[in-house]
Amino acid sequence: MIDDLDLGFDEPERGEKGRHRRSFVRKRNGGSGGGRGKTFLALLMALVLLGGVGGGAFYGFDRIQNYFVTPDYDGDGSGEITVEIKSGALLADMADALVAADVVKSQKAFVEAAEANSRSKNIQPGTYKLRKQMSGASAVTAMLDLKNKIVNGLTIPEGRTSMNVYKLLSDKTKIPVKNFQAAAKDPEALGIPDWWFTRTDGKKSVKSVEGFLYPDTYEIPPKATAETILKLMVNRFLSVTGEMKFADEVQEKLGGVSPYEALIVASLAQAEAGNADDLGKVARVAYNRAYGEFPCNCLEMDVTVNYYLESIGKPTKSSKQMTESELNDPKNPYNRKLRGMVPTPINSPGKQALEGAMAPPKGKWLFFVAIDKQGHSEFAETPEQHERNKVKAQEAGII
Incomplete structure (x- = not known):
């Protein structure tokens, strides 16, 4: 993305103009003698100016880098903290709660990680046990793991009418x-x-x-x-x-x-x-x-x-x-x-x-019967095979 920015720098042109400028000054001063003090002063000022420009450039680069690079922690974090996600919270709301608890470094880190994970829509409201200073991706993964959720809810078992x-x-x-x-x-x-x-x-x-x-x-x-x-x-x-x-x-x-x-x-x-x-x-x-x-x-x-x-x-x-x-x-x-x-x-x-x-x-199975107390079944394609399996079940005390 930085390639798309027009920062107004054209080194060859700037260097060429610099050479023209220096040549013009020398001609006005009439040679090289008598300008050693001025040259030293000019050099000193140039160093000061370059230092200022360099500091400003570094500051500007740092600002640009922070804009384009998502502030994020590395890894799974440390310690333990509880965070409440309120009912109806959007990704941005969740991110705000996590940033406030220092779970993630920035709202953007969590939102980007959540948008990259198709399962993130399954994050439910509630209270979570998390770690401090987790990466956005680690926080999303942790919130999708039900063992990290402090549940005050209800479990509906499989197979209930x-x-x-x-x-x-x-x-x-x-x-x-x-x-x-x-x-x-x-x-x-x-x-x-x-x-x-x-x-x-x-x-x-x-x-x-x-x-x-x-x-x-x-x-x-x-x-x-x-x-x-x-x-x-x-x-x-x-x-x-x-x-x-x-x-x-x-x-x-x-x-x-x-x-x-x-x-x-x-x-x-x-x-x-x-x-x-x-x-x-x-x-x-x-x-x-x-x-x-x-x-x-x-x-x-x-x-x-x-x-x-x-x-x-x-x-x-x-x-x-x-x-x-x-x-x-x-x-x-x-x-x-x-x-x-x-x-x-x-x-x-x-x-x-x-x-x-x-x-x-x-x-091509058409029949099955449980043959052990762990609930495993034998499957059969014909009634004759099924009858033999039923004998196994009887011997195991299942039927």
Whole structure:
């Protein structure tokens, strides 16, 4: 950038003019004799002037350098200090708070680092444990690490239904469950774009907030309403899936499957997989059953039955406890025997479940069963293989 500045210096021209000037003076004085005192005085004055010019030039350079180079500390800082980021704070507001606490050297250092980090939009209001004299980039990284946040909020675990989430939120905030239910009736007003509800499987779209209340730890703002809290959770979902490029990846790698259907599959995997390692494989089973060579093209997953039972106010049950009428209730829109995907997600899947549904491993599996107490499953392509796996599960005391 300094190259773009016209500082008015032209050394060759200045030197040439200097030589002309000196020659002209000598001619006027008529030779070299009799001017030694004047020459000495002129030299002394030149040195003084050059010293002044040099000092001024240094000062000017220092000012220019500070203008173009962002004042910033190096490294991760030292010591420990707490800094509060108020609700609604913009990047500049955050930077002001950090500068005041001597966490970062300048507002510009933090703002530039935050703008260079796409995750910085996930920095939430609250109180953070930070260090003094951190680089702008280190401060941004630290504020994105939840272990540095002094949390006085609420953790929403993965795999909770919206009904369960409302109960957790109500217990924490004392806002009635009915307020959350009312706010959830208009998912688009909470920030969910209409395109998210698009389906390509020929089934009618059901606009529900289910699946969009991202599981995370949230700092509940003072005087929060049910609507503001649900918006916070929806925004977190959109941020996470946006960073993952979830919708783009699904449409590119799972041709014919809409992002909404993939979200449903993520929720199924979250509910069915007993171990994070199996989330992708369970997702593949769901795709294979609904869209592949499975006789009924139905999901046959008991977790969908439990979701329906919870939605109508009945207690959930283990597979062994479910009656035939519950398993195959024709009034249940989440009936395990219905063709294709269920109407909506059945819970709030976490990032690993979303990743598994977005890019499941290749395989023709149609069946799975847990075979150890750590929740790992064996997967099978045929009923015969599945029966052998069930024997393993029985021997391990799982079923």
